[in-house]
Amino acid sequence: MSEAGPLPQPEPQYATAGQQAEAATFGMWVFLATEILFFGGLLLAYTWLRASHPAGVAEAGRHTKIVIGSVNTLVLLTSSLTMALAVHAAEQGRRKALTRLLAVTALLGLLFLGLKGYEYHGEWTEHLVPGLNFHDDGPHARTIELFYFLYFLLTGIHGIHVTIGIGLIAWLAVRARHGAFSSRYHTPVEVTGLYWHFVDIVWIFLYPLIYLVGRSGP
Secondary structure: OOOOOOOOOOOOOOOOHHHHHHHHHHHHHHHHHHHHHHHHHHHHHHHHHHHHOHHHHHHHHOOOOHHHHHHHHHHHHHHHHHHHHHHHHHHOOOHHHHHHHHHHHHHHHHHHHHHHHHHHHHHHHOOOOOOOOOOOOOOOHHHHHHHHHHHHHHHHHHHHHHHHHHHHHHHHHHHHHOOOOOOOOOHHHHHHHHHHHHHHHHHHHHHHHHHHOOOOOO
16 A cells, blocks of 8 residues: 655755755766766776786686676675665555565675675685785786786775665665655655665676686687
């Protein structure tokens, strides 16, 4: 059963609630644009490394844990689906469905982080962490070290974004449970949904660059 609910009063700087919602959505798009530029710079550095030292990058890629990376990709894609369904439930004013879908999305995010932590532990034991315990006697040792420097930088920053997203979604789930959103007011859910989809899209780019490089050849 849908719940229309009252339309909250806008903040003093906005003429209407609709204007406030548009401003929030626009602000999120601007923020995501800056994040794209940030990740784009790091991906450009990765592209330079791969173009300059293809053999070393391919060897480094074969050290990555493709099973964990693939499972984590499935986890994030599923969380993107549950987030989209949560936004749809919010638009329809289905409070219980919204609360449950947000909770599932947050739990999937936690599962992603747990698997990533397990993967990091494996890379630590294999001495693949630059600057701390990296060790490789092969001819491509320097390139492999640079690859893993970018790997930990990219996946670490992505993990921070995932953590922030989990916090926001959990906060929304608590608010949804107490009836804060309705079919007339659900802007925070929509805006957070945009953020979460961005996090998923970034991972879709990282997955082939990190886990599939070096595995396509003989």
